[in-house]
Each structure stands twice: as C-alpha cells, then as structure tokens.
Amino acid sequence: MSKHSWEEILLCQKYLKEEHPSEDSNNLDLINSLLDDPKFGSVLKFFKKSISPSFPLVARSATGEDPNFLKEEKGRKNLEKIPNFAAGGAWDEWLAMALPLLHKEWPADVKMNILRTKFDTALQTRIDWERGDDPKMGWEKFLKTMRTLTSSNLGEVLKENSLRDLRQAPGQNFRSWTDAISAAHCAVFGEGPSQEKTKKILWRDSLPPGKIKKP
Numbered sequence: 001m002s003k004h005s006w007e008e009i010l011l012c013q014k015y016l017k018e019e020h021p022s023e024d025s026n027n028l029d030l031i032n033s034l035l036d037d038p039k040f041g042s043v044l045k046f047f048k049k050s051i052s053p054s055f056p057l058v059a060r061s062a063t064g065e066d067p068n069f070l071k072e073e074k075g076r077k078n079l080e081k082i083p084n085f086a087a088g089g090a091w092d093e094w095l096a097m098a099l100p101l102l103h104k105e106w107p108a109d110v111k112m113n114i115l116r117t118k119f120d121t122a123l124q125t126r127i128d129w130e131r132g133d134d135p136k137m138g139w140e141k142f143l144k145t146m147r148t149l150t151s152s153n154l155g156e157v158l159k160e161n162s163l164r165d166l167r168q169a170p171g172q173n174f175r176s177w178t179d180a181i182s183a184a185h186c187a188v189f190g191e192g193p194s195q196e197k198t199k200k201i202l203w204r205d206s207l208p209p210g211k212i213k214k215p
Contacts (some may be wrong), residue, residue, distance in 0.1 A: 012211040042179035075114035086120040108139035
C-alpha cells in the first residue's frame, strides 16, 4: 500500500506515460521511489503546472478504465507515424495529415490533448498556457489559437515566453524554486540554465507584474 495520496500517484503515472513511455507507469515501487525523492517533487510540480488546470486528473471508473483516457491512448497510437510539429511549420498541412486519424465524435479536449503530444516542448508549453487562461476552450478557438501561434517562426520566442511565465509558488522554498527553474529550462531547451540565466529569472520573479518588460 502506498503512503502517497491517490492524486500524487495519478500525477506520477501521467508523468511517466507522457515523459518516459518506456517505463512501467503501473509499477508502484517505481512510483513510490520517485515520490520519495525530494528532487523529483520539483519536476512533478513543474509537470503539474505544464498540464494546467484544464487537464484535471480524473479518477478511473469502477471498471478501472477512464473512457477519455482510453481514447487519448488510441489517438496517440494512431498518430505514431505522423511527424512531430514545431512552431514555424505549416500548421494546416500538418493538421490535414493528423486529423483524419482521429474520430470526429471524440470530445474537443480529447482531440486537443492527443494533438498536443505531437507538438515540440515549447509549443506544448505555450498552448498549455493558452488553455489554462481559457479552460473552456472549444475546438474552433483551439484551431484559431494554433494558427496564431504558428503564423511565423516563433520557436525561440515561445521558448523564452514559457520561461518568462515562471513564478515562485507561495510557500515554495528557494532550493525548490531554483530546482523548478532548472527543470523548466531543461524541458524547454534540453539543457540546464547558465548562472546568469537563473539570476535573470529570479530577478524577474521579484519584480511587481507591472514592472516586467516584455521581450
């Protein structure tokens, strides 16, 4: 029996499925060992923030299966041979390849979640923020938002914007906060931040919202 809450276990399972699909997300020993590691806590906090409040962790039904989760799993498998999409690519052309592989009757949020898994990290982060600002985002709004985000080569801008939005959580200690910065930078750029970059983020977080200059 796990000493961790059911919500923590579900979040860890989702993290393993999305970020480390080769690992067994049902391995309770692995899940407990990860949740026991303080450093993993910072990674999980950033992951939870990245999936945003618009992606609630839904408890499984009495049969042990969540219908939407199963649809998302099937959709991801259908898109396995579709190339990943990065900001600056031809969105409408890519969508024309991917969309016919998804069932028309599936809920909009299910289709959005499936397509999201094929986006590069920076674009995933940006669309997560957009959906977090509009939890009831529908399919048409999603398509409009994606066309805006991909209208030009916004790759580097999206990466910087995703870091610009980082904020220290209330009650979060300094070590945990710097770990979260490092984890976020690794997720976006594939490497840890320089000392100068970390100082810049810490300084920006200390400023009142109205004093932050946009790039």
